[in-house]
Amino acid sequence: MKAAVISLGSVSSGWIRDALKKYFDSVDDLDINELEVALGGKDGQVLYKGKPLPKYDCIYARGSFRYAVLLRAITTLLNKNCYMPLRPASFTIGHDKILTHLKFQEHNVPQPTTFVATTAENGKKSVKNLTFPVIMKTPSGTHGKGVLIADSEESANSIIDALSMLRQPFLIQQYIDxxxxxxxxxxxxxxxxxxxxxxxxxxxxxxxxxxxxxxxxxxxxxxxxxxxxxxxxxxxxxxxxxxxxxxxxxxxxxxxxLSPGLQGITRVTGIDIAEAIAQYLFDRTVALRSKEGKEMMLELEP
The missing domain is CATH 3.30.470.20 (ATP-grasp fold, B domain)
Known part of the structure; x- marks a missing residue:
């Protein structure tokens, strides 16, 4: 069986690739920047370095929020032909904090009180429903970037004025001590x-x-x-x-x-997380290759 890891070449992605080699006959590294989507013919195509992407039994796609739409497009085209641990829609959901919180709401996942504002006026009204301090976030961003804290209504209003200049929705969230x-x-x-x-x-x-x-x-x-x-x-x-x-x-x-770094948590816990991921991907791929598995594959949401 063949597997591939789509990534930006991080250390964690390399660990997963190496662990997959213990289970799959071959494992390819696919540079996300070399991938293209071709649409307009009978069937859409995913190209790698200008050529049709080979068939794989399992593809684990990793990448930052900047590649969310591309990864959704790629996995949508490949979803019915191989196992992927992240559903196509998850790339745009998981990389957008607003959509993520909406999914949490839909599935009754416990979360902090959160407001979504689109203008400074609405944001300042939302703040009045919370106690200080409050957290404000842009919809995308990792490693805590785009997260601001306001300890008074005056500082909150200043931050809201700045966020509204970005001309995109933003989140206002109750601070949890x-x-x-x-x-x-x-x-x-x-x-x-x-x-x-x-x-x-x-x-x-x-x-x-x-x-x-x-x-x-x-x-x-x-x-x-x-x-x-x-x-x-x-x-x-x-x-x-x-x-x-x-x-x-x-x-x-x-x-x-969606693409967590493994170095810190592996060091702290002593658990070989890359190995656990690789074994799960292999076991799931084997299961989905069966007749029952193929029927399950057709039921996966795009």
């Missing part, structure tokens, strides 16, 4: 296989490792695990990371990460 801590969970095949507590650096509200925070191994309670699994399922993700805030109301899901 967790003493600078959150949970990063890795979900594979409907199970939480690894988790760590992320602790923000001194003077920093964001717990992201990329923002200077550090990780600690943790065993999640069942309620938090269920929230992580429900979040992944709501967005059509067999493999992803889920970020969760512990609160007095219980776990509140912040977002899903």
């Amino acid at each position: 967790t003493d600078g801590r959150d949970y990063r969970c890795i979900v594979v095949g409907g199970e939480v296989i690894a988790a760590m507590r992320r602790v923000a650096a001194k003077g920093e509200s964001r717990a992201n490792i990329h923002s200077g925070g550090h990780g600690e191994k943790i065993e999640l309670d069942e309620k938090t695990k269920k929230a992580a699994i429900a979040a992944a399922k709501s967005c059509g993700l067999d493999v992803c990371a889920v970020d969760i805030l512990p609160s007095v109301k219980g776990p509140l899901v912040l977002e899903v990460n």
Whole structure:
């Protein structure tokens, strides 16, 4: 069987590629920047370096929010012919915080109180429904970028004025005081296989490792695990990371990460996450090659 990893060449993608080689007969690295979509004929085509993409039994597509639409187009064309752990629609859903929170709402996934505003006037009205501090976010962005905190109505209004200049919707969210801590969970095949507590650096509200925070191994309670699994399922993700805030109301899901970095959480937990992902992809591919599996493939949502 043949597998491929579409990526930007990150270390984590390389780990997954190497782990897949233990299971599949061949594994190809596909540079996302060399992929094209050709439409207009009888059937759309995916091209790699100008030539039709070979057939694969399994493709794991990874990439940042900048490639969300391209990845959705590619996986839509390939979805019926091979197993992919991320549904086509998940790329535009998971890389847009507004669409992500809408999916959480649709599937009753616990989340912080969130408002979506399109103008400064609406944003300033929404702020009055929350207690300070409040969080404001742009729809896209990773590693905590595009996330701002306001501790008063005056500072909130200033931030809202700035965000409205971008001429795109933005999110206003209730701040949850967790003493600078959150949970990063890795979900594979409907199970939480690894988790760590992320602790923000001194003077920093964001717990992201990329923002200077550090990780600690943790065993999640069942309620938090269920929230992580429900979040992944709501967005059509067999493999992803889920970020969760512990609160007095219980776990509140912040977002899903379609292409999580594995270095930090692998080091903290001691779990070979790339190996677990590779084994799951292989087992799922084998199952879907059966007659029953092919019928299941046809039922997958684009």
